[in-house]
Amino acid sequence: MSLLDVTNLQVRAEDKQILRGVSLSVNPGEVHAIMGPNGSGKSTFARALAGHPGYEVTDGAVTYRGKDLLDMSPDERAREGVFMAFQYPVEIPGVNNAYFLKAAVNAKRRHQGLEELDAMDFMALIREKAKLLQVDEGMLQRSVNEGFSGGEKKRNEIFHMAVLEPTLAVLDETDSGLDIDALKIVAHGVNAMRAPDRAFIVVTHYQRLLNYIVPDFVHVLSEGKLVRSGGRELALELEEKGYGWLETAGARS
Amino acid sequence: MPTTEPLAPVMPPGVAAVLAEHARFLKGRGAAAPPWLQELRARAVDRFTALGYPTVRQEEWRFTSVAPIAETAFRLAESGPTNARELVERVAIPGAVRIVLLNGRFSPELSRLEPPSGVVVGSLARAVADARPECAHLGQASVDAPFVALNTAFVEDGALVTVRKNALVEPPIHVIFVNGDAEALMIHPRALIALGANSQASLAQTFVGGAGRAHFTNSVTEVALGENAVLDYVHDQRETDEAFHMASLHVAADRSATFRARTVTLGGRLVRNDFMAVLGGEGAHCTLDGCYLVDGARLVDNHTTIDHAVPNCTSHELYKGILDGRAKAVFNGRIIVREDAQKTDAKQTNRALLLSDEATINSNPQLEIFADDVKCTHGAAIGQLDEEALFYLRARGLTEKDARDMLIHAYAGEILEGIPIEALRGQLERELFVQLDRDLADHR
Numbered sequence: 088m089s090l091l092d093v094t095n096l097q098v099r100a101e102d103k104q105i106l107r108g109v110s111l112s113v114n115p116g117e118v119h120a121i122m123g124p125n126g127s128g129k130s131t132f133a134r135a136l137a138g139h140p141g142y143e144v145t146d147g148a149v150t151y152r153g154k155d156l157l158d159m160s161p162d163e164r165a166r167e168g169v170f171m172a173f174q175y176p177v178e179i180p181g182v183n184n185a186y187f188l189k190a191a192v193n194a195k196r197r198h199q200g201l202e203e204l205d206a207m208d209f210m211a212l213i214r215e216k217a218k219l220l221q222v223d224e225g226m227l228q229r230s231v232n233e234g235f236s237g238g239e240k241k242r243n244e245i246f247h248m249a250v251l252e253p254t255l256a257v258l259d260e261t262d263s264g265l266d267i268d269a270l271k272i273v274a275h276g277v278n279a280m281r282a283p284d285r286a287f288i289v290v291t292h293y294q295r296l297l298n299y300i301v302p303d304f305v306h307v308l309s310e311g312k313l314v315r316s317g318g319r320e321l322a323l324e325l326e327e328k329g330y331g332w333l334e335t336a337g338a339r340s
Numbered sequence: 341m342p343t344t345e346p347l348a349p350v351m352p353p354g355v356a357a358v359l360a361e362h363a364r365f366l367k368g369r370g371a372a373a374p375p376w377l378q379e380l381r382a383r384a385v386d387r388f389t390a391l392g393y394p395t396v397r398q399e400e401w402r403f404t405s406v407a408p409i410a411e412t413a414f415r416l417a418e419s420g421p422t423n424a425r426e427l428v429e430r431v432a433i434p435g436a437v438r439i440v441l442l443n444g445r446f447s448p449e450l451s452r453l454e455p456p457s458g459v460v461v462g463s464l465a466r467a468v469a470d471a472r473p474e475c476a477h478l479g480q481a482s483v484d485a486p487f488v489a490l491n492t493a494f495v496e497d498g499a500l501v502t503v504r505k506n507a508l509v510e511p512p513i514h515v516i517f518v519n520g521d522a523e524a525l526m527i528h529p530r531a532l533i534a535l536g537a538n539s540q541a542s543l544a545q546t547f548v549g550g551a552g553r554a555h556f557t558n559s560v561t562e563v564a565l566g567e568n569a570v571l572d573y574v575h576d577q578r579e580t581d582e583a584f585h586m587a588s589l590h591v592a593a594d595r596s597a598t599f600r601a602r603t604v605t606l607g608g609r610l611v612r613n614d615f616m617a618v619l620g621g622e623g624a625h626c627t628l629d630g631c632y633l634v635d636g637a638r639l640v641d642n643h644t645t646i647d648h649a650v651p652n653c654t655s656h657e658l659y660k661g662i663l664d665g666r667a668k669a670v671f672n673g674r675i676i677v678r679e680d681a682q683k684t685d686a687k688q689t690n691r692a693l694l695l696s697d698e699a700t701i702n703s704n705p706q707l708e709i710f711a712d713d714v715k716c717t718h719g720a721a722i723g724q725l726d727e728e729a730l731f732y733l734r735a736r737g738l739t740e741k742d743a744r745d746m747l748i749h750a751y752a753g754e755i756l757e758g759i760p761i762e763a764l765r766g767q768l769e770r771e772l773f774v775q776l777d778r779d780l781a782d783h784r
Binding site: 137138139140160161162164165166170171173176177179180181182187188190191194195198230231247251 | 733740750
C-alpha cells in the first residue's frame with residue numbers, strides 16, 4: 088500500500104483556483120521532487136498537504152496511511168507523522184526554540200501512546216540532531232527563528248524535522264535563498280534521514296538541490312497540474328531547457 | 341463687577357453619600373488625628389466637593405465612565421472581610437516582609453513584620469500617631485485629581501515602608517490589600533514608601549477582593565526615592581470581577597534613582613491606574629511596564645505620566661493588553677519633557693491583543709516636549725494573534741489550544757518575566773492562564 092495517495096486534488100487560495108487536479112502516489116522510502124515555474128502551484132501543494140487554513144480544498148482526495156488526510160486538522164496531521172519544512176519559517180518572539188520543540192515531540196509521543204520525554208532525555212536527543220545540522224546551543228535557546236539568518240532558518244526547519252522523525256516530510260523550497268554550504272548541510276541532514284519507512288516530497292524551483300538529494304521521481308507542475316513525471320533525468324532536462332517548453336506542452340494538452 | 345458663579349451641578353447620589361460618610365468619619369474614628377492631618381483632609385474634601393466625580397466630558401476621562409461609582413452610595417468599612425485569612429494565604433509570598441491591610445486598615449494579626457535591619461514597616465496610622473518624619477511625604481499626589489482628593493479626605497491608615505539609606509533589602513516587601521465585604525464598601529488605602537539614598541528594595545502591592553457586594557477600592561501610593569535608590573515595584577491587582585479599582589501612584593525620583601514598575605491587572609469591573617513619575621534629579625530612570633487581561637464587559641484604563649523635569653533622565657514604558665469578549669481598554673501615555681530636560685531618552689510602547697471582534701482599545705500617546713535635544717519614541721500595535729505563527733506551531737503538532745497558549749504566554753511573558761519576585765511571578769502566570777483558559781473555553 089502506498090503511503091500517500093493524492094487523487095485529483097483541487098485547491099483554491101484567496102479566491103483563485105491554484106491546483107486543478109493533481110494526482111500522485113508516494114511509497115515508503117521514496118523521494119519525489121515537485122518542480123515547476125513560479126506560480127505553478129508547488130507551494131500550494133505543500134501547504135495543502137500540511138493543512139494551511141488559507142488553502143481550501145475544493146475537490147479531490149488525499150489518503151495518508153489509509154486515512155483521510157484532509158479530514159485531519161494541521162496538528163493531527165503533524166502528530167500522525169506529516170511534516171512540512173516551511174518556505175518562510177515564521178519568527179515567534181518569546182517562544183524558546185528548544186522549549187517549543189519539546190512540546191512538539193511530546194505532543195506526538197502522547198498521540199502515539201508513548202511516554203513523554205523528560206528534560207534530560209530530550210536534551211540528549213536534540214544535541215545529537217543539532218550536531219548533524221550544525222545547529223548550535225545559541226539557536227536552541229533563542230526564540231523560534233527570531234533574528235535567524237536565512238540559512239539558519241532553513242537549517243532549523245530540517246533540525247525540527249530530524250527531531251520529530253516524520254513518516255512523510257514535505258520540503259517547501261527549502262533550498263531557495265541558500266548558499267552552497269548551507270545547501271550541503273541541509274541536504275546532508277535530509278539524506279541522513281532517508282529510510283525505508285519514510286518518504287520525502289521535495290518542492291523546488293531549481294534542480295541544484297537534486298544534485299544533493301537524489302530523487303526517485305521528478306514531477307513537473309504547471310498551471311496547477313502535473314504535466315510530466317519521470318526519473319531523475321527529467322530534472323536534468325529541465326535544468327538544460329528551462330520551463331519555457333511547458334507553454335507549448337500546456338497548449339498541446 | 342460681580343462674578344457669576346456657575347450653577348452647582350446636581351450632586352450625584354454617590355457624592356452626597358461620600359460627604360455624609362465623611363462627616364460621620366470626622367466625628368467618629370477620624371477625630372483623633374493630629375491637626376496637620378485634619379487640615380490635609382479638610383483641603384482634600386473641599387477639593388473633592390468642588391471637583392465631584394469625573395465625567396466623560398473631561399478629556400482625561402473621555403473613554404472611562406465612572407458613573408457606576410458615582411451612582412452608588414458606598415459606606416466606609418467597619419471591619420475586614422470575613423475570609424481575609426484565606427485570601428492572604430492564597431497570595432502570600434514565602435519569606436517576604438508582609439503588611440496586610442483589611443479594608444484599608446492595618447492588621448497586626450495577618451501581617452508578618454520582622455523586617456531586616458534598615459527597614460521600618462508598619463501601620464500608617466501608627467506612624468502618624470508617633471509623628472514619624474516620613475509622614476512629611478504624605479500629600480505629594482495632587483488633590484486636583486478627584487480620586488486622590490477622595491482618598492486624602494479619608495486618609496487614616498495604610499502601609500508605611502521606609503528603607504534607610506545604604507540599606508540593601510533582600511526579602512521582598514509585600515503589601516496585601518484585602519478589600520470588600522457583604523456591604524457596598526469604599527476603601528481608601530494609602531501607602532507611603534520612602535527609600536533613602538543608595539538603598540535598594542523590591543516591593544509588591546497585591547490587591548485581592550473578598551466575596552460579597554461590589555466594592556470600590558481607591559488607593560493612593562506615594563513613593564519617594566532618594567539619590568541613587570533602586571525600587572522594583574509590582575502592582576498586582578487581583579480583585580473580584582465586580583470590583584471598582586482606582587489606583588493612583590505618585591513617584592518622586594531623586595538624582596540617579598531607579599524606579600521599575602510592573603503592573604499586572606487581572607481583576608476589577610472598572611479599573612483605572614493613574615501612575616505618575618516625576619524624574620526630578622539628573623540621571624533618574626523609570627520603567628513602567630504593564631500587562632492586563634480584560635474580558636466580559638470589563639474596562640481597564642492605564643493612564644501614565646512621566647515627567648522629565650531635569651536633563652539626562654531615561655524612561656521606558658511597555659504596556660501589553662489581552663482583551664476578550666466586549667472588554668474595553670484605554671491606554672494614555674503622557675510624557676512631559678521640560679525645557680531644561682535635555683538628553684532625555686524616553687520610549688513608550690503600547691500593544692494590545694484582541695481575542696474577540698467586540699473588544700476595543702483606545703490608545704493615545706501624549707508627548708509634550710519643550711526641550712530640543714531629546715530622544716522620544718512611541719509606538720502602538722493592536723491586533724490579533726499571528727495566524728501564521730499559530731499555523732507554524734500547529735504544523736509541528738501542537739493542538740490549537742496549546743499553540744494559542746504558547747503565543748499568549750510569550751506575549752505576556754515579556755512583562756511577567758520582569759517581575760523580580762519569583763514566587764509572585766509564578767502566581768501571576770498561573771492566574772493569568774486560569775483566567776485565559778476560561779475565556780478561550782467560551783470561544784469553543
